[in-house]
């Protein structure tokens with residue numbers, strides 16, 4: 001008898017050297033060993049060759065049909081070939097360096113061969129052969145990630161022993177949950193992971209562990225969320241609903257139903273005594289600005305100040321323009337603070353802010369400098385969640401008496417990731433575009449077709465519209481064969497000479513130069529804006545209807561979608577041309593997806609599928625836990641179920657008192673969640 005906490009050396013056959021190897025695989029105790037799951041199972045089930053794809057491993061039962069022939073390929077190297085019949089198929093089996101088989105593979109012998117199926121040549125390159133029909137051999141063998149330190153077969157022996165002798169493997173899932181979902185108990189499930197009887201057993205075992213992992217993960221998130229909600233008192237912002245309604249009436253359009261829903265969600269949070277911790281996601285052009293404005297105005301009607309933090313000066317300015325246009329007529333005072341605000345103006349502004357003479361302050365990260373003090377800050381909105389670090393958000397949050405905070409992002413995040421990565425936040429989604437928007441017509445073209453692209457662009461310009469041309473990098477680089485913005489600018493300036501004005505914008509320009517160019521484009525003085533990706537987020541020039549993206553294969557789907565979102569923002573039909581010649585399948589798939597849909601959430605799902613969750617956010621930022629079994633993409637249904645169960649459990653009394661939930665509670669304790677610590 002052994003115990004999970006005992007060292008692996010308690011198992012027979014594990015000496016010092018093996019123990020060291022195991023240690024470098026992070027396996028020290030018997031429990032560690034048991035919880036090391038195989039990365040796949042080798043499938044030894046008999047298969048029909050007609051249904052086996054090329055290059056797949058396959059096991060067949062066959063009769064030897066010819067005398068084997070052996071070719072010597074060098075010292076100790078030889079290839080043995082023999083004809084075998086498996087059902088209707090007469091194929092060849094090839095074995096390397098197993099000369100002893102020559103005497104045994106005689107015509108009429110029945111063998112079970114496992115190997116790789118070469119469909120074209122009708123050959124099995126055998127890796128193992130047993131004599132006689134397939135009987136006692138197992139169907140599945142687990143394969144562990146052992147970095148070549150220990151043989152699979154030996155490792156399996158240790159595993160067998162560990163499972164047979166460990167007496168204290170604890171059941172974590174209570175009986176009621178297991179029976180509701182018909183999940184295997186822990187013993188059966190471990191058996192099914194390491195030594196499945198058959199495919200169904202392996203599948204059931206996986207099902208249990210996927211659910212268990214996701215439930216534990218969601219319990220951590222939900223428990224944290226609950227404890228934060230209880231601990232973090234916020235402001236009760238009693239806004240004036242009639243003023244809000246009146247303001248909404250003054251807008252030149254009716255809010256979409258998604259905008260209305262989200263405004264309600266935000267207002268409800270404002271009113272509650274808990275601190276708002278909400279993420280607002282909206283697809284490009286879905287109209288987040290007006291929603292933000294309504295929220296800020298709500299705080300103002302309750303006597304508070306509001307702040308809106310944008311990632312760039314251009315965006316901050318754009319927000320100021322929109323908000324001033326809405327608010328000046330009703331006496332709400334809006335001001336901007338950015339890195340380029342002059343010293344004297346800044347001093348005056350800060351004094352006014354501290355006196356409460358400014359109602360809404362908009363700015364870049366200049367807003368979080370220490371000398372910026374508010375009179376009565378009640379509500380903070382940060383635009384573009386991804387660009388601000390956690391620390392910056394905390395500083396901003398601490399600039400008032402626990403102001404409510406709303407994070408806004410225009411990067412649609414697939415639902416599955418939103419409830420995991422941002423699980424401790426409430427999420428609002430604007431998943432509807434304003435009525436009357438036309439789909440942006442997107443085309444994927446090769447560089448040779450540039451001439452046709454330019455004529456189409458010219459036709460748009462002649463109609464009074466404007467165009468963007470996006471290039472990935474700003475200067476020639478020998479290593480990267482990329483189009484450069486300066487070249488494109490020169491080329492287009494010459495091409496449109498005397499007819500249309502071309503402007504150039506890139507990240508190395510001084511912020512004031514950038515602003516000037518952007519303003520000139522916004523006013524229609526510049527007709528074609530050649531730019532690197534600095535225009536990516538949020539820029540709103542509704543008269544721009546044509547976008548060409550050079551070397552489009554260099555961009556990820558999310559970024560392409562963001563870029564494309566700069567057109568199609570007004571009433572005119574808009575176009576986006578991707579100039580790309582992607583070599584990889586994935587690159588081609590990306591281009592195709594762009595031409596097929598305008599829906600950011602669909603593209604985000606696709607992006608996630610093509611790149612995996614880690615890359616979606618950038619590995620470091622992702623904050624996603626690593627799972628042994630669960631896969632956030634394929635197991636999203638289980639994730640959803642686990643999330644609902646976790647939510648119900650943490651809010652139920654029985655979860656916190658009943659004995660059957662003790663193992664799950666202990667896991668929360670170990671993770672530090674109950675002390676209100678972060679989950680990752």
Ligand SMILES: Nc1ncnc2c1ncn2[C@@H]1O[C@H](COP(=O)(O)OP(=O)(O)OP(=O)(O)O)[C@@H](O)[C@H]1O
Pocket residue numbers: 253254255256259282283284285286287288289290410434435537538539540542565569
């Ligand atoms: N309900 C509506 N009906 C009609 N037009 C609207 C509506 N809401 C917003 N708009 C207009 O849609 C355009 C896009 O809005 P906004 O700039 O707020 O988008 P956004 O969500 O911030 O998008 P992005 O992230 O791409 O900048 C603006 O020109 C805005 O005036």
